[in-house]
Amino acid sequence: MAWDPILWIVFSIMNLTLLGLNFYQFLGFSDLEADYLNPYELSSRVNSVIVPEYLLQGAFCILFLVTGHWFMFLLSLPPAYYNLTQYLSQQHRIDVTEVFRVLNAEKKTRIIKLGVYIVFFGLVITRLALSVVHAVFGDDDDAMHWSGFS
Numbered sequence: 598m599a600w601d602p603i604l605w606i607v608f609s610i611m612n613l614t615l616l617g618l619n620f621y622q623f624l625g626f627s628d629l630e631a632d633y634l635n636p637y638e639l640s641s642r643v644n645s646v647i648v649p650e651y652l653l654q655g656a657f658c659i660l661f662l663v664t665g666h667w668f669m670f671l672l673s674l675p676p677a678y679y680n681l682t683q684y685l686s687q688q689h690r691i692d693v694t695e696v697f698r699v700l701n702a703e704k705k706t707r708i709i710k711l712g713v714y715i716v717f718f719g720l721v722i723t724r725l726a727l728s729v730v731h732a733v734f735g736d737d738d739d740a741m742h743w744s745g746f747s
Contacts, residue, residue, distance in 0.1 A: 602732050604664060605725035611657050612721050616714045618650045623707040626700060640691040647689050651680040669720065676713055 622643050628634040634642075658677040661670035683689045691703070 599732060601728035605721060605728050608721045609725055611653060612714060612718050615653055616718065618646050619707055619710045619714060621646060623704065623711065626704045630700060636693045636696040640693045640696060643691045651684055654680050
């Protein structure tokens with residue numbers, strides 16, 4: 598299909614955005630730990646990007662579901678579920694008065710999310726390359742399905 602490479606480019610842009618947002622949050626927590634930021638600045642910076650990150654992760658997961666990429670959908674479901682439970686339990690925002698109490702846990706959460714998004718990035722770039730090869734060199738279905746990601 599000719600739209601496959603464009604779809605995987607959109608997925609890679611979404612994934613890079615998620616990586617950037619999580620790295621920005623992790624960097625903010627590291628700056629607070631090193632005393633480069635005060636708690637108010639950190640909470641305002643992190644709280645301004647948390648909801649867009651959650652929405653983007655949800656869209657990432659739903660797009661995999663709608664386009665029929667079941668393996669990628671199942672891999673993106675746990676981070677989306679975690680984000681949804683955090684949001685519904687009102688624990689998604691960073692409180693200025695409790696930021697030092699939750700600092701280590703929030704840093705660990707951001708590192709785990711970064712690891713998950715790096716794995717996604719590798720999978721998405723692999724699928725992008727395979728879809729480009731498939732679009733350029735023909736309609737041979739074996740070239741696309743050998744990877745097991747379809």
